[in-house]
Structure formats: structure tokens, C-alpha cells
Amino acid sequence: MLGHPSAALWKIMKTHPASTSFANNLKQKAFIFNTASVIGALIHALFIVLFSYLEQPILAWFNVLSVFLWLSTLWSNKHHQHGLSAAIMCGEIIVHAFLATKLLGAEAGFQYYLWPMALLIVAVPVLPVVSSTILGILNMLAFGVFSVLFKVQLPELIPHYQALYIFNITFASIPFILIAAIARCLFENQFLKISQLAEHDELTQLFNRRFAQRMLQYYFSRQKFNTTPFCIALVDVDNFKQINDELGHDAGDEALVKIAQYLSNSLRESDICSRWGGEEFLFILPNTHIESIQKRLEDMCAKMPEAVQIPNWDAPISCSIGLVQAKQGESLEETFKRTDGLLYQAKNNGRHQVVSDHSKDSVKAKMSYC
């Protein structure tokens, strides 16, 4: 069973390899790993020169091998074998840090490269979380052991050590910060994309019913402690079936998009305009009394036929609205039932109007050209 949302997403991506999320995911991983491969190969090429200068032939020759290993990860990245790339990089860094700290001592600072490696392997999801955490811990264990165990082996190199130490700390910390920044950007981007998909209606780009329901629950839960009034309006497009029947479903969709734009543009920024389903929309209007909002909705309703027009359709496109102000102590279901009842009245009264519970006897605010 897939309990966690990311597990569900992972399953979708695996079952539908052509999906955008899967392609984006591969692209992002390939970008991170290709960057790591190139930077890794360059730094190790630099180390060949450095170790030759320090007369450390074992380390110089090992770095020749390292350059090939890091370049070989470009091949595994190309074939989306990022787990293999991570294993090669991780293995190389551990052996390299071991050799360098053993031969030069921990003061040379080569063990610090284990930090960005640990971060890369844990932060970028190329291996299952347990394996990557174990590998990350292994890197950090190696860091601790090498730092404690290996003392300076070649005292004559001491004048170089400060420069070497600063060089290593710098080159180890740059990828560390970079990986953290990339991981954060990816997380934020993906979070935004997923929230956008989860909370918005695909056709109209308005908030969807799920989001509106959550917001309704939020405002109702707050109402117990807060006396700020808020209103709800249920908006239903009039005779929409005719548009679909006569012009086809695509023209109907086009009309819905235009209607949605018009409705949401007519509200304040703090109001929530959602697609409740089909040709029905729900407004949540916080911090507002019914007296002030009713006039605005009447205006919106009156101007709609002029504002919303689609090709080959001369009949006015209008809507009917049921509007209520939430009452203290009333449940969400009861309030919603009232709103639905007023919308029903608006339809029965001839459509293209706002009916609210503004006055005691449910004032009907009928538009001049109904």
C-alpha cells in the first residue's frame, strides 16, 4: 500500500515514464550529476598537478584514476544510472580521503570532501532513502576516523599545509553549499508545482473544489473564536447546456474559461473564487458583510453578458447566484444548504440574478435586463 504521497508520485512516475514529472525528475538529476561529474574530474585533474608538485607519486597516480572514474560517471548519468554514479563518486572520495590523510595527515584537510559527498548522496534522491542515509553516515564516519587517526606524516610539507588546508576547505564547502541550494530550489519548485496541481482546476486555473472545501472548513473552524463575518456565494451559469449542445464541448470549455476569468477578476484579492464543479463556482468572501458584497455581486451579475462573449453565440451568457453570510453557531453543512436553496430560488425566479438572505424575507435582487 502506498501510504506516503511521495510514494504515490514515485509510482505514477514509474508507471508512466513519459509523464512530465518523470522527465523533469530525470532532467534535474542528470543536471546535478553531470555538474558534479565535471567539477569532480576538474578538481582531480588539478590534484594531479598539486601532488606532483608535492612529490606524492601515489596520490598523483591515484588522481589520474580518479579523473577517469569521475568522467566515467558522465556515461552512467547519460544512461540514467545515477545510483551507479553516486556509488562510484562516493567510493572514490572515501579512498581518496583515506590515502591523502594517511600520507599527508588530517591537517591537509582532504577528509573535508566527505561532507559534500554525504550531502549529495542524501539530498538527491537517486538511491532509496535508507541506502543513501547509510552511505551518508559512512562518509561522515570516515571523516571522523580519518580526522582522528591520521597525524601529519611529512613534516617537511608543513609550509604548504595552510594553503592546502584553505584550498581543500574552500573546494569542499563550495559544492556543499551549492548542493544544499540546488536541493532547496528543487524542493520548492516541486512543492509549488504539486500544490498548483492539487489545488487548481485544470481547465479554468481557478482553485478547485478540494481547495475550496479546505478553506470553508478553515473559515468555519475560525468562526468559533472570531466574530469577523464572511460570506459564501454559489454561482451557476444559466442554460449552459445550450452552448454545449449547439456549439460543441470545446466552445463550452472556452466559455467556461472566459466566465472563470471574469468572475475571479470581479472579486477582491482576498476572496476565493473556485470552480465547484461543471458550470458551478463557489466564492468564499472573508471579512465582509452581506450588505457590502451583495451590491458588488449584483453589478458583476449584471455586466456579465456584456463582458463574457464567445464567437458564434449571440444569446447573453449569464449566471444565477445564491449568497449567504455565515451565522454564528451554524454548521458548514447548514450554511451550504442555505446557499444552495437561495441559488435554487434564483433559478426558479427566472435566472440571471442574485438571491441572498440579506433581509429577513430574502430580498430578491433582480437584474434590470432579466
Ligand SMILES: Nc1nc2c(ncn2[C@@H]2O[C@H](COP(=O)(O)OP(=O)(O)OP(=O)(O)O)[C@@H](O)[C@H]2O)c(=O)[nH]1
Ligand atoms: N464544455 C463543458 N461543459 C461542461 C463542463 N462541465 C459541465 N458541463 C456541462 O454543463 C451543462 C450543465 O447543464 P445543466 O445542469 O442542465 O444546467 P444549465 O443548462 O446550465 O441550466 P441551468 O443551470 O438550469 O440554468 C451540461 O451540459 C454539462 O455537460 C465542462 O467542463 N466543459
